Amino acid sequence: MRLTTSELRARASAFVAAHRGDGDELRDTQTFYNDFFYSIFGVRRERVAIYEKSVERLGRGKGRIDLFWPGELIVEQKSAGRGLQGARLQAFEYLHNLKDEDLPKRVLVSDFRTFELTDLAANTTDAFALEDLPKNIEKFSFILGRQTVRFKDQDPVNIKASELVGLLHDRLEASGYTGHRLEVFLTRIVFCLFADDTGIFEPRDILWDYLDSETKPDGSDTGDRLGSLFHVLNTPEDQRQNTLSPALARFPYVNGHLFAEYFPPPAFDADMRAALLNACRFDWTPISPAIFGSLFQSVMDKTERRKKGAHYTTEKNILKLIGPLFLDDLRAEFDRLRGLKSGRAQRLSAFHDRLADLTFFDPACGCGNFLIIAYRELRMLELDLLKELKTDGQMALDAATLSRVDVDQFFGIELEEFPARIAETAMWMMDHLMNLKLSEAFGGYYPRIPLKKSPTIRHGDALDIDWASVLPPDRCSYVLGNPPFIGAKYQSEIQRAQVRRIAALGKSGGTLDFVAGWLLKAAEYAGRVRAPHAPPRIAFVATNSVTQGEQVAQLWPALFDRYGLEIAFAHRTFEWGSDARGKAHVHVVILGLDRRDQARPDRRLFSYPDIRGDAVETVHRAISPYLFDASGLIDPHTVVREEPRPVNGLSRVVIGSKPI
Secondary structure: OOOOHHHHHHHHHHHHHHHOOOOOHHHHHHHHHHHHHHHHHOOOHHHOOEEEEEEEOOOOOEEEEEEEEOOOEEEEEOOOOOOOHHHHHHHHHHHOOOOHHHOOOEEEEEOOOEEEEEEOOOOEEEEEEHHHOHHHHHHHHHHHOOOOOOOOOOOEOOHHHHHHHHHHHHHHHHOOOOHHHHHHHHHHHHHHHHHHHHOOOOOOOHHHHHHHHHOOOOOOOHHHHHHHHHHHHOOOHHHOOOOOOHHHHOOOOOOOOOOOOOOOOOOOOHHHHHHHHHHHHOEOOOOOHHHHHHHHHHHOOHHHHHHHOOOOOOHHHHHHHHHHHHHHHHHHHHHHHHOOOOOHHHHHHHHHHHHHHOOEEEOOOOOOHHHHHHHHHHHHHHHHHHHHHHHOOOOOOOHHHHOOOOHHHEEEEEOOHHHHHHHHHHHHHHHHHHHHHHHHHHOOOOOOOOOOOOOEEEEOOOOOOOHHHOOOHHHOOEEEEOOOOOOHHHOOHHHHHHHHHHHOOOOOOOOOOOHHHHHHHHHHHHHOOOOOOOOOEEEEEEEHHHHOHHHHHHHHHHHHHHOOEEEEEEEEEEEEOOOOOOOOOEEEEEEEEEEHHHOOOOEEEEEOOOOOOOOEEEEEOOEOOOOOEOOOOOOOOOOOOOOOOOOOOOOOOOOOOOOO
16 A cells, blocks of 8 residues: 555554553454554564464474564564563574574564564664554554665764754855855755655655755766755645656645745865755654754854854753743643533633633744743643543544644744744744644644744844734733843944844943843833733743843843833753753843733742752742842842942042952
């Protein structure tokens, strides 16, 4: 049968659901494997394999192979809980007395709960649980006559993989292919690498096949071949020429945005082609699209990275912000609703409506890491919700129509074009991964290809753009992100002027860090919202100096008094880690702000006895802008102000010899 990887995964999910209760070797083995072959692969077991093949054992009389497929596979099955060591020894013992032409390429041992598949030629063994069969189903593609191409260095994608793409970037840039063309070209390549391993392109590895077999080793035609591929990915199947080569015709239509713009492709050489093929060798299946920030940072010039204040981060640190901002509250509400005795389904459905109506805005989104992780966590919550509704008999509709959280709920602003495009692409990639999880959970396949909805990522300067032109504030639920880390002394003249204009502190202009511009603009943005709409909640990572020294008296009275905000939660100083090459080690805080008319009564404060360690959480009635418990203060907004003259009549302190 001509089955795609996605269809195989859906069939495998149904098989898992049907056979979770199997566990007896004598009673269940034959029905288990009959169904395994036919319901997943459409192959009748009796056409390829027999049960109970008699074979001599070394000096111990005859034994019987549980399932024998000459030249391909032997299976040794045990009852659940028996362990696989004995089955493994038994299976390999049988190999010694089989005819050469019958020797299998693979050995499978199982106890119904776990599969352990050994490829004898490659000398590799993969073990996984029954529940994980859908995501490992390609390991059995030999049943359909497909052979797996293996690479010695086919490691899970990690920072090294992103640096391989960075190497391709560097080679293209050195050749004179630069600017907008290079940035768009590279985002397309990254999307294709991901698509080739995760089921967007079917069958798997067609990108590798295309590049390896359809391009010359010297790379002279690689750019033109990629240009043809991008055109095909931008053209619906029913509008393509019928004279396309089979190698191109099998690629799907993706959408009319990512591959829409035409520009001349780069001229490759042998080294560039090799760099691209090396990136193809990695398995991109377990990728977190949040790694794209690290990819971008790995190809940025160090000086430019410092100038822009670009510091990309780990998922762990992103979760420190989105947890107390919205995720913890939503999870707690979901847990409460799922425990209701009456009206449960109706209340859960109303909660689902609310999830689909939330919007998220990162006005310093970079490569979209915060939006990507926020989207993933929202989809995971929705998936748990759909499972709960299923138990109430509410899943009569197609699960795909019930999955209503989508990428168009996410908005951003980014100064540079390349990371803005990376952010869009990474959101689509995360969407695809979450659709695969939905497919695994409900035994179907729910793709969103071609892409119909998109995140809104505005390319521009967030301190000059009116945020309401990207997302009206009365439609915004949460403002979040990681604005640039640039101290007052390191800002350019333009950056310093932007912050002073936004802060409006008068003649002195202040000495605020660059991040203060985002805090003040977010405060003004939330202040525009009027009833019946609720203002957005705000959370930013910030340089810790905005909670210390002279900056406190410049920034916080404006946030408290001018815009009516309160600190809802905060992380005190900790070290901000990064997944990128040349990674940043800066000391930061996280500031969560609510408008006073919707402020939460309990304020969460996370403190770090070790700035590289875990946080200790405490709860208070008020938090000072210096990030300590302000519950006992008459005025929790109290700040220490600068005074130009001594208040006690003593002489003024002046600067003497001050080497700078």
